Amino acid sequence: MKVSIAEAENCLDDLASRAAAGEEVILTRNDEAVVRLLPIQIRKKRKISKEFFKALQAEVRAKATPGPSAARS
Template sequence: MNISIAEAKAKLSELVSRAEAGEEIVLTRHGKVAARIAPPAVAELLPRIGALKGKIWIADDFDELGPEWDEYVK
């Protein structure tokens, strides 16, 4: 949609709503493109379950205490 800046001043709220809905609005000044109002970028979210599969590992002995803990475990 092309719209002049003068008209956009009067309809800014409506234009922002249309951009939020996915429409791109081109603002013109004297018939030439001056700016664009674009829909917000959609962030791609990682799937929550299994997103880090293969990227994290835990050592087999991670829950075994070393000899330095002997005096605390008695």
């Protein structure tokens, strides 16, 4: 769907809803495409289990090399 920016001012909420639903919405100025409205893809945050975190810590500690730490250098 192509809509002029002047028209979009009056129906921006509707255009945003259409774009979020997957419809291609292009805003035009002087009959030239200027802007495309796209939905933002929100990723769900994953919770890291305590067991995974402890296993990761153990793995890192096992790979650490002895010597002066960065804090003391």
